[in-house]
Amino acid sequence: MPFSIIAAIATNNVIGKNNKLPWDIPEDSEYFYKIINGKPVIMGRKTYESIGGAIKNSQNIVLSHNHLLQLPACIVMHSISEVLDLYQDSTEEVMVIGGTDIYREFLPFVDRMYLTFIHSDVDGDVYFPKWQKDEWVVTDKRDSKSSLYSYSFVVLQRK
Numbered sequence: 001m002p003f004s005i006i007a008a009i010a011t012n013n014v015i016g017k018n019n020k021l022p023w024d025i026p027e028d029s030e031y032f033y034k035i036i037n038g039k040p041v042i043m044g045r046k047t048y049e050s051i052g053g054a055i056k057n058s059q060n061i062v063l064s065h066n067h068l069l070q071l072p073a074c075i076v077m078h079s080i081s082e083v084l085d086l087y088q089d090s091t092e093e094v095m096v097i098g099g100t101d102i103y104r105e106f107l108p109f110v111d112r113m114y115l116t117f118i119h120s121d122v123d124g125d126v127y128f129p130k131w132q133k134d135e136w137v138v139t140d141k142r143d144s145k146s147s148l149y150s151y152s153f154v155v156l157q158r159k
């Protein structure tokens with residue numbers, strides 16, 4: 001079950017603000033949808049709400065502690081272990097798309113990360129969890145910029 005994380009992260013580790021992305025970077029949104037296309041996605045209930053619906057072309061797994069929650073075109077699950085069980089025999093790449101607790105709890109099971117590093121401190125209220133950089137090797141890196149931000153698309157593999 002190959003789990004991968006995809007996230008866009010500011011220099012101060014901010015990933016969100018007021019349940020939205022704190023930036024508008026069209027190239028990063030395009031990159032996100034290109035990388036996840038057709039793959040199962042795992043997200044927390046707030047990230048689901050911030051996206052505003054199920055992602056097309058993907059199996060959508062939404063984590064919530066609310067056992068009454070039902071969401072259109074999504075499978076609602078209630079624990080990380082339920083998700084790990086679902087994909088234990090899977091060989092396809094399963095994308096972990098946030099937020100904070102979901103990233104943190106899946107990190108031990110993840111062997112690839114697609115991280116967009118935004119080279120600025122950004123005001124926000126949600127952060128990427130701490131991770132051990134020395135456990136990862138960069139396999140791809142591309143720098144780019146928009147009118148407001150410079151950023152790098154980095155792919156990391158667990159050593």
Ligand SMILES: NC(=O)c1ccc[n+]([C@@H]2O[C@H](COP(=O)([O-])OP(=O)(O)OC[C@H]3O[C@@H](n4cnc5c(N)ncnc54)[C@H](OP(=O)(O)O)[C@@H]3O)[C@@H](O)[C@H]2O)c1
Nearest residue numbers: 007008015016019020021044045046047064065098099100
């Ligand atoms: N920059 C990026 O790449 C990126 C990516 C994703 C999200 N974001 C941003 O991050 C923010 C949303 O993330 P967030 O960290 O606030 O929330 P989140 O992780 O998306 O959702 C949190 C919710 O997920 C559920 N949950 C978490 N762990 C669970 C577990 N082990 N078992 C069952 N349910 C669990 C709970 O739902 P219930 O309360 O329903 O029980 C919890 O309240 C937004 O601002 C969004 O724009 C940014």
